[in-house]
Amino acid sequence: MTRLTARGLGVRFDGVDVVTGVDLTVESPDWLMIVGPNGAGKSSLVRALAGLLPVSGRAAVDDVELAGLRPRPRARLIGYVPQAPVLPEAMPVADYVMLGRTAHLGYFSGPRPVDREVVGSVLDTLELTDFTARELGSLSGGERQRVTLARALAQEPTVLLLDEPTSALDLGHQQQVLELVDGLRHRHDLVVVMTVHDLTAAGQYADRVLLLDRGAVVADGPAAQVLTAERIASVYHADVRVEVDDSGRPVVIPARPGT
Amino acid sequence: MRRAALPEHRFGRALTLALLVLLAALLISSVVGAAGIDPLSVSVTLINELPGVHLPHALDPLDRTLLLEIRLPRLILAGLVGGVLAVAGAGYQGVFRNPLVDSGLLGASAGAGLGATLVIVGTGSSDGAVVPVAAFVGALLGVGFAYLAGAGRRDVSTLLLAGIAVSMFLSAVQTFVLQRSTQNLQAVYSWLLGSVSGATWHRVLIMLPYAVVGCLGVFLHGRHLDLLAVGDEEATSLGMPAARVRLLVIAASALAAASAVAVSGLIGFVGVVIPHVARRLAGSSYRRVLPLSLVLGAAFLMLVDTVARTIVSPGELPIGVVTALIGAPAFVWVLRALRGSAT
Numbered sequence: 381m382t383r384l385t386a387r388g389l390g391v392r393f394d395g396v397d398v399v400t401g402v403d404l405t406v407e408s409p410d411w412l413m414i415v416g417p418n419g420a421g422k423s424s425l426v427r428a429l430a431g432l433l434p435v436s437g438r439a440a441v442d443d444v445e446l447a448g449l450r451p452r453p454r455a456r457l458i459g460y461v462p463q464a465p466v467l468p469e470a471m472p473v474a475d476y477v478m479l480g481r482t483a484h485l486g487y488f489s490g491p492r493p494v495d496r497e498v499v500g501s502v503l504d505t506l507e508l509t510d511f512t513a514r515e516l517g518s519l520s521g522g523e524r525q526r527v528t529l530a531r532a533l534a535q536e537p538t539v540l541l542l543d544e545p546t547s548a549l550d551l552g553h554q555q556q557v558l559e560l561v562d563g564l565r566h567r568h569d570l571v572v573v574m575t576v577h578d579l580t581a582a583g584q585y586a587d588r589v590l591l592l593d594r595g596a597v598v599a600d601g602p603a604a605q606v607l608t609a610e611r612i613a614s615v616y617h618a619d620v621r622v623e624v625d626d627s628g629r630p631v632v633i634p635a636r637p638g639t
Numbered sequence: 640m641r642r643a644a645l646p647e648h649r650f651g652r653a654l655t656l657a658l659l660v661l662l663a664a665l666l667i668s669s670v671v672g673a674a675g676i677d678p679l680s681v682s683v684t685l686i687n688e689l690p691g692v693h694l695p696h697a698l699d700p701l702d703r704t705l706l707l708e709i710r711l712p713r714l715i716l717a718g719l720v721g722g723v724l725a726v727a728g729a730g731y732q733g734v735f736r737n738p739l740v741d742s743g744l745l746g747a748s749a750g751a752g753l754g755a756t757l758v759i760v761g762t763g764s765s766d767g768a769v770v771p772v773a774a775f776v777g778a779l780l781g782v783g784f785a786y787l788a789g790a791g792r793r794d795v796s797t798l799l800l801a802g803i804a805v806s807m808f809l810s811a812v813q814t815f816v817l818q819r820s821t822q823n824l825q826a827v828y829s830w831l832l833g834s835v836s837g838a839t840w841h842r843v844l845i846m847l848p849y850a851v852v853g854c855l856g857v858f859l860h861g862r863h864l865d866l867l868a869v870g871d872e873e874a875t876s877l878g879m880p881a882a883r884v885r886l887l888v889i890a891a892s893a894l895a896a897a898s899a900v901a902v903s904g905l906i907g908f909v910g911v912v913i914p915h916v917a918r919r920l921a922g923s924s925y926r927r928v929l930p931l932s933l934v935l936g937a938a939f940l941m942l943v944d945t946v947a948r949t950i951v952s953p954g955e956l957p958i959g960v961v962t963a964l965i966g967a968p969a970f971v972w973v974l975r976a977l978r979g980s981a982t
């Protein structure tokens with residue numbers, strides 16, 4: 381079992397606190413969805429959990445403090461998909477996904493057969509085999525997102541941090557990716573932390589939802605308790621109806637104001 | 640669905656082609672020159688240098704000495720300088736994620752120029768063993784200053800700008816020194832414009848260790864340069880200490896470039912153009928761009944030097960002038976010819 385913990389985690393940019401006092405614990409194979417309006421601090425929190433920002437407070441995987449960890453061992457532990465990844469235009473898809481193997485390679489050694497195998501099977505799982513030789517610059521928005529997810533999966537991490545990995549995906553591919561992550565976390569006993577704007581998707585897939593507003597945790601718990609119409613109205617300034625489906629999970633339906 | 644050729648296959652073809660070009664450049668450059676010697680005899684003489692081989696039709700002793708002691712060391716030195724400049728340029732381009740960066744940009748050229756100028760002005764002569772040493776040390780110091788001034792910030796453009804600032808400063812000092820000693824202008828300028836005319840085997844051997852260590856240092860980081868392309872934060876999240884890799888590659892490239900500048904003066908262009916041609920031929924991965932740059936850079940500068948020493952024979956043009964004169968149009972031609980074929 382793997383446990384991701386944060387205690388009093390804070391991020392500050394140029395003297396402005398954008399994340400303050402976040403406490404959380406996620407144990408594998410649990411899936412935590414982070415939601416909140418634009419600028420709430422979701423991406424900053426995820427980067428902090430990935431060990432990529434100077435933070436106040438603590439973040440740890442099991443008993444290992446992320447702050448003291450060097451990039452290589454950290455990358456074997458944590459796979460991170462940024463909200464806006466940098467995609468070198470001319471790099472072929474296969475080479476890009478292979479970058480995910482970096483932490484498993486010796487400093488001066490190239491990819492081994494086992495690395496090619498991992499990359500091959502990840503490309504296969506994400507239905508990207510037709511794209512191996514394509515340059516990143518030629519991919520569609522959704523294809524790019526799947527390629528970046530493939531890179532994180534090639535890392536074979538125990539903690540997956542995904543920052544809006546489905547924002548550009550069509551309904552089918554969104555479902556496919558979410559189901560895939562759901563399967564992976566059970567099969568490989570992963571901790572999954574993901575940000576998403578689609579509250580219904582958050583409710584359907586999460587074991588827990590964490591609602592962030594202006595850097596602070598507003599609510600944290602089972603989806604049905606966190607995603608209520610009143611709370612969404614007050615945090616998002618949006619009119620919604622929330623219905624509960626047969627499995628007891630919330631379905632968030634936007635409504636025209638005043639209707 | 641359209642499928643591009645796999646990069647590995649393209650690389651194999653491109654490297655074979657580049658090696659053939661190098662071989663042709665070697666042969667052409669050893670044949671062409673003031674003393675007309677024919678290709679067959681040259682080949683035979685070179686092959687006879689192998690132990691235990693005695694083929695007929697070798698050159699007569701005088702031409703043999705000309706070939707082995709004058710033409711060949713010069714040829715090899717030109718090739719070495721060309722290959723090293725191309726590799727160093729490619730290394731910097733990876734570090735700065737900018738295909739237009741040259742090996743001299745970070746302070747190496749200006750530092751070498753100042754070092755050489757100080758010695759030439761001080762001793763009144765551009766001959767002797769001190770000028771290369773001063774240029775070498777100057778180049779390394781130039782890059783060192785630029786690194787100290789610009790590193791530590793999160794973005795690489797600060798480092799690049801620091802390099803440009805340091806270069807301007809060093810060039811200004813050089814101009815100041817020259818202004819006060821105009822009788823040395825000719826000597827300094829002919830050094831600055833680049834030349835391998837004083838080549839000896841001794842020079843080749845002096846340059847070789849630095850060139851090898853520097854190039855090896857860059858070569859070993861091909862995979863890391865590819866990784867730097869996704870930016871520092873993502874590279875770090877994937878397990879690579881970006882800042883350290885950057886420092887190592889800069890140090891290695893600087894060493895390689897300094898070794899080249901020391902024996903040949905300032906030769907621009909090669910460091911930008913050759914890696915670019917390599918990219919067009921075999922894709923953008925530095926694992927492929929670096930070896931191709933070495934071979935193509937060597938071939939290119941051998942041919943350029945051959946033109947430099949023959950076109951106004953018995954005089955010589957500075958190699959830096961010829962690089963630009965034939966290199967620029969050739970580059971445009973290559974860009975147009977390869978456009979589209981390397982998607």
Ligand SMILES: Nc1ncnc2c1ncn2[C@@H]1O[C@H](COP(=O)(O)OP(=O)(O)OP(=O)(O)O)[C@@H](O)[C@H]1O
Nearest residue numbers: 393394398416417418419420421422423424425463
């Ligand atoms: N490098 C930075 N310097 C200064 N402010 C920053 C920096 N990065 C983020 N911020 C600010 O921190 C706040 C939180 O940003 P963050 O990207 O974490 O929001 P988010 O919840 O992910 O938003 P979105 O839903 O739009 O992706 C924003 O107000 C943003 O402007």
Ligand SMILES: [Mg+2]
Nearest residue numbers: 422423424463
């Ligand atoms: Mg965000």
